[in-house]
Amino acid sequence: MTEKQYVVFSLGSEEYGLNILKVSEINRLKELEITNVPQTPSYIEGIINLRGDVVPILNLRRRFAIQHKELDKQTRIVVVKIDSKNIGLLVDSVSHVVTFEEEEFSPPPEEMAIDSNYIMGVGKKGKRMVFLLDIDKLLNTSDNLKRGK
Amino acid sequence: MDKFNINDVYYSMFLEETKEQIEKIEQDLLLLENGQGSMETINDIFRMAHSIKGASATMGFEDMERLSHSLENLLSKIRDKEIYIDVNILNLFFKGIDGFKHIHQSLSKGEECLIDLNDLIEEIDQIVESGKNLSKEQILLDDEKASELNSRDDIHDIEDVELELDDHEKELCENIDLGLKLYKIIIVMDSNTKMKAVKAFLIVNNLMGIGDIVATNPIDFEQLSDEDFENLFKIVIATHSEYEEIYKNINSISEIEKIFIKKVRDSKKQVKTPKNVKIVEKQENFNKKKISTIRIDVNKIDKLLNLVGEFIIDKEALNQIGDELKRKYKGDDLIRKLAAMLPHINYIGTELQETVMSTRMLSLEHIFNRFPRMVRDLSQKCEKDINFVIEGKETEIDRGIIEELVDPLTHILRNAIDHGFETIAERKIKQKEEVGTLKLIGKHEENNVVIEIEDDGKGIDIENIKKKVIERNLAREEELQNLSDREIMNYIFEPGFSTAKEVTDISGRGVGLNVVKENISKLNGIIEIKSEKGIGTKFIIKLPLTLAIIQALLIGEGNCTFAIPITSIIETLRLKEDEIGEKIHVVGDFEVFDWRDQAIPIVRIGEYFGASRERTNKKVFIVVVGYSEKRFALIVNKLLGEQEIVIKSMGAFIGRDKLLGNIKGISGVSVLGDGKFAHIVDIASLTRS
Structure with missing residues (x-):
């Protein structure tokens, strides 16, 4: 039996999970100023100065073509570490950490709000469904560009 | 394991x-x-x-x-x-x-x-x-060659050339340290030489720089008049140097007809020195050879550089705060003290930065040294005789750059050998020297490091390129007619472009030069080709000394701040209201600026990057920038001043398949004193569009 912990965040009406081992920190928006970078794909919100490190911010709503929402107090930046580089994900809010056993996973439904390619599986706790995001695939990018243009 | x-x-x-x-x-x-x-x-x-x-x-x-x-x-x-x-x-x-x-x-x-x-x-x-050689062609060592030279019989015009030591000299030599080599030198002076004594004195004086003079013949050469001085001048010298150095040393003096040098005794220190003396020697050596270098993990230096970068940012912030305080509380004692301290902090910052940067500097030797072997192997493979000359390998450049240079240089050298040079037979027909010369030169020029790769091969055939360009549909014939030869030559950097008739395992696939160009521009460098058909080709690569900290002009557009590297700025101008119409013209879709009677294209930075659309008719700031031979006029909204900026690479995120995609016109970002970012304008890619 293998247990894994996931950071749960919300985007629109759904909840998504990120493997906790990939997450290096979670930041409130007001502590950081996002600088727009010209000529980047639309889903790039900009860059932030994270203690001297330049970190690009990916707007997940825009990335998954979910309707736009103004940034507010609940908005969080989840910083993930991929290939030893930090990348920030802009999400609606972060709620809690949840533990799943792999047996609890079910395959992703075919029709859902976002592209099911990026979902590793669906974790269930009672009635609650958490879509587990395949972050490596999401950020591994050849098809990112098509979406951005 | x-x-x-x-x-x-x-x-x-x-x-x-x-x-x-x-x-x-x-x-x-x-x-x-x-x-x-x-x-x-x-x-x-x-x-x-x-x-x-x-x-x-x-x-x-x-x-x-x-x-x-x-x-x-x-x-x-x-x-x-x-x-x-x-x-x-x-x-x-x-x-x-x-x-x-x-x-x-x-x-x-x-x-x-x-x-x-x-x-x-x-x-x-x-x-x-x-114990047998398979081939009969012996490659001679220098020592062997030298003795062969001396044994040759081409000195019969001077009867009394005696390269052995005479008895008197032998006696003198007995007391010389066994660690030194002894040479007997005979110099034949031009018989018309005036003031031979002075020449002889110069020679002896020069030689004293590399060793001890044991004996001269004539002994009292300084006092001899030209009539008494025979043309021969003999010297015995004890030195650590080799033939070549002695020869050069003497040869630097004019009016010498011939020089004969023979090593009469080699250094024998290791074999013959008695043990007790050796110990003394060792101590001496130890004292002289104080440890002056240590090996340091590169990561530590990188971290140090990052810290210095942070310090520079804070330093700039501190200066800003200092200025504001001075305005606000003029005359306050504490403020005066602060103002007195700030220049010192600036000084320390600059020194610190320069020192850390210098520790990151490596000589080009580190990459140049790997090429002779490659050139040797390739020229053998291609059956071409090539004389490979390396110059200026002591030129220093940031190690971050050096690592990225290996591939481009390898590509260019391989290209030159494989299809730059003609075959030996072809060279004979063209009446060129059979052995081709391939030069790899490193040097400093202003704030740049310049690397040149030059061959005396067949050169680039412009017509051939034109044919390929049309064949590959990269441009139409009419378009090519308007281009200069130089612009046409730039097509060889296009992906997949190759004029090689056949693909060999060395080159010809057309990938190489494209990679070269990409690598060089990634380093903020410039590459140029000069080539003449039948005479040769020269690649010139210009690179910045360092990638980490640069001087830049900051400009404001809308909410964004942009930084233009000072090195690319030629002139900054302000146009008054009545000058705008006079100097800025619209030609078709383009705006051009009348700069020193030359029409140069205009780029409005704010609009180019979509940062601001506002246009004023009152006054305009114009920054004239240059990139290789091109000149551009940038119209900017606000000039924020000149400042040292620390470049933060976004290289990991920018590129064809990367997260941020290809960002045209921006080479990186810099963190300013207030923690905000400035986008660093990439003049090279701006001028390309």
């Missing part, structure tokens, strides 16, 4: 040391091959091979140990003159070096080397055992 633990201190030390030794042996071998080696070179190789053997035995890498052992045997036969050096022997050595390299490569990955070296070792052992 414990043996292959890369993180082990001794393991990494072993790897580093053997790597240096392998490289050194390779350089020595090339010297030998070029006929520039001496017995000392052989001894040098011997020492390296021996320490590799020792080190690999300690670490338990048997293959390496066995191979170095065999090479050592071969070397000792050469040293004892039982075997002489020929092409065959050298090739064996080169193979041996390749063997070492393979093992080294696997070991650096922490793997066991799977290459079978038995055949090679056997081949070496056989030659050692038989």
Whole structure:
């Protein structure tokens, strides 16, 4: 039996999970100023100065073509570490950490709000469904560009 | 497996040391091959091979140990003159070096080397055992050549040339330190020379710079008049230097007809010095050779540089705060103290930055040294005779840049050898020298490092390129007619572009030059080609000294701040209301600026980057920038001042398949004093569009 912990965040009406081992920190928006970078794909919100490190911010709503929402107090930046580089994900809010056993996973439904390619599986706790995001695939990018243009 | 633990201190030390030794042996071998080696070179190789053997035995890498052992045997036969050096022997050595390299490569990955070296070792052992050379063409060592030169009979016009020591000189030499070499020199002066005594004095004076003069003949040369001075002047010198140096030293003086040099005694220190003296010697050496360098993990220096970068940012912020405080609380005592301190902090910051940057500087030698071997192998493969000249390898450049230079330079050199040079037969027909010359030159120019690769091969055929361009549909014929030769030549940097008739395993696929260009522009560098059909081709690569901290002009557009590197700025101007119409013209879709009677294209920075759309008719700031021969006028909204900025690379995120995609016109970002970002404008890509 293998247990894994996931950071749960919300985007629109759904909840998504990120493997906790990939997450290096979670930041409130007001502590950081996002600088727009010209000529980047639309889903790039900009860059932030994270203690001297330049970190690009990916707007997940825009990335998954979910309707736009103004940034507010609940908005969080989840910083993930991929290939030893930090990348920030802009999400609606972060709620809690949840533990799943792999047996609890079910395959992703075919029709859902976002592209099911990026979902590793669906974790269930009672009635609650958490879509587990395949972050490596999401950020591994050849098809990112098509979406951005 | 414990043996292959890369993180082990001794393991990494072993790897580093053997790597240096392998490289050194390779350089020595090339010297030998070029006929520039001496017995000392052989001894040098011997020492390296021996320490590799020792080190690999300690670490338990048997293959390496066995191979170095065999090479050592071969070397000792050469040293004892039982075997002489020929092409065959050298090739064996080169193979041996390749063997070492393979093992080294696997070991650096922490793997066991799977290459079978038995055949090679056997081949070496056989030659050692038989003690016979397979080829008759001996490659002479320098020492051997020199003695041959002297034994030649072309000195009959001077009867009394005596290159042996006479009795009196022998007596004088007995007391000379055995560690020094003794040379007898005979100088034949031009018979028309005036003031021979002065010449002789100059020669002796020069020679005293490299050693001790034991005897001269005539002894009292300084007092002799021209009539009494015979044309021969003899000197015995004790020195550490080799023939070449002595020769050069004397030859720098004019009106000398001939110079004869013979080594009459070699240095014998290691063999003959009694033990007790040796100890004294060692101590002396120890005192002289104070440890002046240490090895440092690169990561530590990088971290230091990052910290300095942060410090510079804070320093700029501190200066801003200081200025504001001065305005606000003018005359306050504390403020005055602060104002007095700030310049010192600025000074320390600059010094600190320069020092740390200088620790990151490496000489181009580190990459240049790997090329002679490559050129040698390739020219053998292509059956071309090439004289490879390296100049200015002591030129220093940031190590971050140096690492990125290996691939581009390799590509260009390979191209030059494979299809830059004609075959020997073709060169004969064209009445060129049979041996082609390939030059690799490094030098400083202003704030740049310039690397040139020049060949005297067939050059680039413009017509050929035009044909290919049209064939590949890159441009129409009419379009090409409007382009200069230089612009047409730039097509060779297009992906997939190759004029080679056939694809060889060395080049011709058209990938190379495209990669070269991308790599160079990634480094903020510029590459140019100059070529003349039939005469040769020259690639000129200009690189910044460093990538980390630059001086820049900050400009404001809407909410964004942009930084223009000072090095690309030619002039900054302000146009008044009535001048705008006069100087800015609209031609078709383009705006041009009348700059020193030259119409140059205009880029409105704010609009180009979509940062602001506002246009004023009142006054306009214009920044004229240049990139190679191109000039552009940037119209900017607000000038925020000049400042040192720390470049933060976004290289990991920018590029064709990367997260941020290709960002045209921006090369990176910089963090400003207030923690905000400024986008660094990439003039090169701006001017390309």
